[in-house]
Amino acid sequence: MARRSANLTPMMIFIGALALRVAYVGWRWSCSGGDLEFDDEHLHWQIASNLVTDGSFATDDGRFAARMPLYPLFLAGFAWLGPGGILAARLAQTVIGAATAALAYGLARRALGRRAGVLAGVLIALDPFQVFFANMLLSEVLFALLGVALVYAAWAALDRRNQALSPAAIALALLGPAMIMTRPSAAGWIALLWIALCVADRFSWRAWLRFGMNVIALVLIMLPWGLRNAAVLGDPCWLSANGGVTLFDGQHALARGDSDQSFLDDMPELRGLSEVQRDQKLRELAIAQMKKDPRRVLELAWIKFRRTWNPLPNVAEYRGGAAAIASVGYTAPVLLGFLIGSWMQRRNRRWIVLIWLPVLYFTLLHCVYVGSVRYRVPLMPLVAIAAAGIVGHRGPRQTPLHRMP
Numbered sequence: 001m002a003r004r005s006a007n008l009t010p011m012m013i014f015i016g017a018l019a020l021r022v023a024y025v026g027w028r029w030s031c032s033g034g035d036l037e038f039d040d041e042h043l044h045w046q047i048a049s050n051l052v053t054d055g056s057f058a059t060d061d062g063r064f065a066a067r068m069p070l071y072p073l074f075l076a077g078f079a080w081l082g083p084g085g086i087l088a089a090r091l092a093q094t095v096i097g098a099a100t101a102a103l104a105y106g107l108a109r110r111a112l113g114r115r116a117g118v119l120a121g122v123l124i125a126l127d128p129f130q131v132f133f134a135n136m137l138l139s140e141v142l143f144a145l146l147g148v149a150l151v152y153a154a155w156a157a158l159d160r161r162n163q164a165l166s167p168a169a170i171a172l173a174l175l176g177p178a179m180i181m182t183r184p185s186a187a188g189w190i191a192l193l194w195i196a197l198c199v200a201d202r203f204s205w206r207a208w209l210r211f212g213m214n215v216i217a218l219v220l221i222m223l224p225w226g227l228r229n230a231a232v233l234g235d236p237c238w239l240s241a242n243g244g245v246t247l248f249d250g251q252h253a254l255a256r257g258d259s260d261q262s263f264l265d266d267m268p269e270l271r272g273l274s275e276v277q278r279d280q281k282l283r284e285l286a287i288a289q290m291k292k293d294p295r296r297v298l299e300l301a302w303i304k305f306r307r308t309w310n311p312l313p314n315v316a317e318y319r320g321g322a323a324a325i326a327s328v329g330y331t332a333p334v335l336l337g338f339l340i341g342s343w344m345q346r347r348n349r350r351w352i353v354l355i356w357l358p359v360l361y362f363t364l365l366h367c368v369y370v371g372s373v374r375y376r377v378p379l380m381p382l383v384a385i386a387a388a389g390i391v392g393h394r395g396p397r398q399t400p401l402h403r404m405p
Contacts, residue, residue: 014102017125021094021134034086041137048075065241070181071139100145101125107152112392120388128326144378150175164209177221184239244283250369251286257303259370304371337387345389
């Protein structure tokens with residue numbers, strides 16, 4: 001009976017999370033239909049629609065590497081439906097969000113025990129930001145699922161019972177490139193994770209074989225993207241042609257920590273440049289500004305840190321009423337639980353490294369680029385999983401990292 005209950009638990013978490021997200025998406029559709037709220041939503045839908053209409057992976061203004069391809073390709077599966085495809089894409093994201101909650105249950109259960117698994121799954125199912133972003137044509141929901149899956153694969157790949165070519169290792173090799181092809185900012189995390197896994201395996205033959213497989217998979221998956229960009233733009237643009245734009249957005253002389261790319265229309269020196277040249281120019285200007293005023297970089301870093309981890313939404317229209325109550329009521333206790341759960345699991349160093357690495361990495365990254373609640377959304381499932389460590393079994397006592405199973 002207990003085994004049957006354990007098998008039903010992830011399904012119940014999935015169904016509950018799905019019902020909540022579908023209800024929200026349906027309600028929003030009844031209120032505003034297919035209206036898109038954010039500029040990035042319009043951009044993603046443009047690329048997907050153009051891909052379906054004329055086979056061109058490009059924005060309406062002629063940019064060919066404005067975003068990494070995986071999320072627009074996902075949307076292209078619905079763009080052929082026309083405006084109704086927006087609803088279909090949102091409903092598909094409700095399934096992705098529900099799958100994230102169920103997968104988190106599996107990861108926490110395997111690492112911390114069944115009670116922790118249930119708590120992690122329920123927390124993610126109820127996450128108001130995960131529910132909210134299911135209705136947005138943004139990459140947060142997909143990126144969150146890939147992030148949980150990647151950590152799950154890394155945890156399983158380190159199990160001594162698994163060989164170098166185990167299903168977990170293969171999943172690890174595929175998920176890393178998938179994350180980068182969704183968001184280029186993931187590249188640093190993937191590289192650090194690969195190094196951490198080699199250290200955890202004490203640079204054994206299994207570690208080197210897995211590392212080699214990861215590199216080969218990365219090259220094979222990203223090569224078509226780079227070759228296509230080189231043919232169209234004259235540059236492979238492995239991580240898109242938008243990194244310099246976002247760096248300048250976060251570091252120019254009038255930056256406030258949030259995103260405001262009106263400078264793209266106000267800077268005469270950008271006129272006549274290709275998207276690659278513009279990206280390079282803005283990167284150079286941003287770095288020059290950072291060198292000129294390093295104190296300002298630190299001041300902005302603190303502002304961006306507070307924006308990213310603010311329990312309240314940063315957008316004025318959501319800072320009051322039910323949205324604010326739901327945000328603070330969920331975020332504050334989960335963040336506190338994250339710290340307490342991590343402390344209680346501190347002897348399980350492998351676990352702490354796997355969970356804290358992406359949280360620290362993306363926090364520091366967005367202290368340099370733009371800070372926003374949006375950029376913590378994909379991290380919150382991992383934060384919730386760590387918070388579930390409060391009710392989990394304890395890890396080994398002071399086990400050296402290289403001896404961890």
